[in-house]
Amino acid sequence: MYLEVPKKFKGLQNAALMAAKTIFRPVSRKYDIHEHTYPVELDLLAAGLNGLNEGTEGGVGGASSKKEDTANGQVRNGGNMANCINIQAMCYGDVGLLLSIPGQGLGNAAISAVANPEQLKRFSTSWAAMAITEPNCGSDSSAITTTARKEGDYYVLNGEKIFITAGERCNAVVVWATLDKEIGKAAIKSFVVEKGTPGMELVRLEKKLGIRASDTAAIVFTECKVPAKNLLGSPDIDVKKGFGGVMETFDNTRPFVASMANGVAEASLERIKELLGDKIALDYQTPINNVKSVEAEVYKMEAEHEAARLLTLKAAWMADNRKPNSLEASICKAKAARITNQLTLKCVELAGSLGYSYKELLEKWSRDSKILDIFEGTQQIQQLIIARRLLNKSSAELK
Numbered sequence: 001m002y003l004e005v006p007k008k009f010k011g012l013q014n015a016a017l018m019a020a021k022t023i024f025r026p027v028s029r030k031y032d033i034h035e036h037t038y039p040v041e042l043d044l045l046a047a048g049l050n051g052l053n054e055g056t057e058g059g060v061g062g063a064s065s066k067k068e069d070t071a072n073g074q075v076r077n078g079g080n081m082a083n084c085i086n087i088q089a090m091c092y093g094d095v096g097l098l099l100s101i102p103g104q105g106l107g108n109a110a111i112s113a114v115a116n117p118e119q120l121k122r123f124s125t126s127w128a129a130m131a132i133t134e135p136n137c138g139s140d141s142s143a144i145t146t147t148a149r150k151e152g153d154y155y156v157l158n159g160e161k162i163f164i165t166a167g168e169r170c171n172a173v174v175v176w177a178t179l180d181k182e183i184g185k186a187a188i189k190s191f192v193v194e195k196g197t198p199g200m201e202l203v204r205l206e207k208k209l210g211i212r213a214s215d216t217a218a219i220v221f222t223e224c225k226v227p228a229k230n231l232l233g234s235p236d237i238d239v240k241k242g243f244g245g246v247m248e249t250f251d252n253t254r255p256f257v258a259s260m261a262n263g264v265a266e267a268s269l270e271r272i273k274e275l276l277g278d279k280i281a282l283d284y285q286t287p288i289n290n291v292k293s294v295e296a297e298v299y300k301m302e303a304e305h306e307a308a309r310l311l312t313l314k315a316a317w318m319a320d321n322r323k324p325n326s327l328e329a330s331i332c333k334a335k336a337a338r339i340t341n342q343l344t345l346k347c348v349e350l351a352g353s354l355g356y357s358y359k360e361l362l363e364k365w366s367r368d369s370k371i372l373d374i375f376e377g378t379q380q381i382q383q384l385i386i387a388r389r390l391l392n393k394s395s396a397e398l399k
Contacts, residue, residue: 003310006077009085016086019045020093020263025361028094031213032364036205038169039100039213046102078320080252084259084312091263095368096213098260105166106130106376107174109256110190110249114233123192129170130249131161131219139381141176141247142185142395146221148177153228155191157199157221163375167217168202171195175221179237187237190249192230199224210367247326251319254329254376258312258336261372265305265340268365272347273298275354294350301343308336327389334382337373344369 005013023041031039090098098104107128115123137143146159157177164173172194180187193200199222206216228235273280280295288296311332318325344366348355355362373379388398 005085006081009077009082012082013085013089016089017092020090024090024093024097028097028213028361028364029358031094031097033212035207035212036215039097042097042101046104076320077317080255080316080319081313084255084316087256087259088263088266088309088312091260092267093263094213095260095264095372096211099165099211099214100169102169103127105170106253106256107170107172107192109252110174111192111232113249113252114190116233119192119229119232123172126172126192126194127166127170128172128174128192129164129166129217130253131164131167131173131175133161133163135160135162139378142188144176144178144188145181146175146177147181148179148189148191148226148231150179150228151225154225155228155231157191157193157224157226160203160218160220162218163206164217164219165214165375167219168205168215173200173219174232179235183237189235190232191226192232193221193224193226194230197224197226208371210364210369210371250376251326251329254333254382255312255315255319255325257372257376258308258315258332261336261340261369262305262309262312264365264369264372265301265308265336265343268340268344268347268362269298269301269305271360271362272350272355275351275360297346297350301346304339305343308332308339311335327386330377330382330385330389333376334379334386337369337382338379340369341373 023045027039027041031037087098099106103125105128107130108123108126110130111119111123111126111128132141132144134145137145144159146157146161148155148157150156155177157175159177161173161175167173172192175191175193176188177191178187179189201220201222202217203220204218206218208216273282276294276298280292280298282295282298284299288299291299311328315325315328315332318328344362348362348366351360351362354360357363377385384398387393388395391398
């Protein structure tokens with residue numbers, strides 16, 4: 001595995017870092033304080049990103065993540081790799097603002113993962129949020145109770161979805177619903193519901209610990225009629241396959257969330273080293289047991305961060321080369337999220353009273369990092385998935 005950023009993505013990475021430093025970072029605290037205020041600075045950035053996406057294989061957010069075909073067995077670095085590299089660069093600035101960029105929603109990655117060619121084209125300009133979680137259904141996606149009833153050329157949706165990132169600002173929502181509760185998870189499908197559809201009501205915006213620049217909504221669907229052509233992928237219920245089709249969404253998005261965590265970790269590491277200044281040498285020559293305790297902490301954090309970054313790139317590379325990456329997607333998400341939680345809190349601790357104050361973004365990054373260990377599957381769910389893959393156990397055999 002080649003461990004450096006591919007040369008063809010250097011320009012995208014540099015552009016994303018520039019946006020992180022000049023657009024995100026200066027207004028990061030402003031939108032942390034003024035939750036639910038739309039970041040107008042993102043409109044111009046979104047136009048620029050759309051231009052970048054049109055001229056490259058991958059996007060800078062979550063819009064372009066389709067697993068690419070490989071010709072003649074050639075190894076390639078495609079859209080998934082580009083996304084991971086650039087998401088990390090942008091989250092060096094602010095993860096909440098990244099999640100607020102118009103047209104770059106997690107729902108776009110869901111569309112890219114399972115949509116047919118006609119749907120990919122039709123929804124190519126959509127800003128799609130993703131609606132999975134319900135009041136009584138969190139990490140266990142198979143327990144979804146929102147229903148979809150077929151009526152002619154429509155499906156009628158009923159249910160409530162919560163914690164929808166960009167749920168107010170988006171123009172479409174990818175909704176997970178079941179066609180038949182008695183069949184179980186095999187009947188779960190995803191539907192694109194466009195904003196303004198009768199029967200779709202935004203009932204509240206959540207007040208949150210972190211990523212406060214991003215709006216998080218709750219939406220209720222009451223006899224909401226959605227065109228049958230908006231069901232992503234095949235409408236057939238395949239009991240043998242289960243709901244593997246919609247679960248492919250997570251194989252795409254989990255490395256993206258890991259990249260968000262990697263960006264927050266990188267920002268925190270760089271800032272704590274700046275604050276510690278000449279109090280640490282960091283010559284990387286002296287054995288870790290013979291350096292100051294604070295230097296040893298920095299070394300350990302850097303090593304864990306680098307491990308998480310490389311695991312993330314591996315999962316993205318596998319997706320681009322059409323290799324099954326469900327195990328690797330869960331591994332990188334579990335590793336990056338847990339390490340970033342620990343790392344950001346350690347940086348707050350090492351900075352003392354300054355790390356706990358609003359004078360520094362360290363305390364904000366520690367708050368932002370928590371959600372990265374929760375959405376797209378909690379730490380516990382990732383470990384369960386990893387165990388099933390390694391032990392070759394089904395969900396019924398290992399719960």
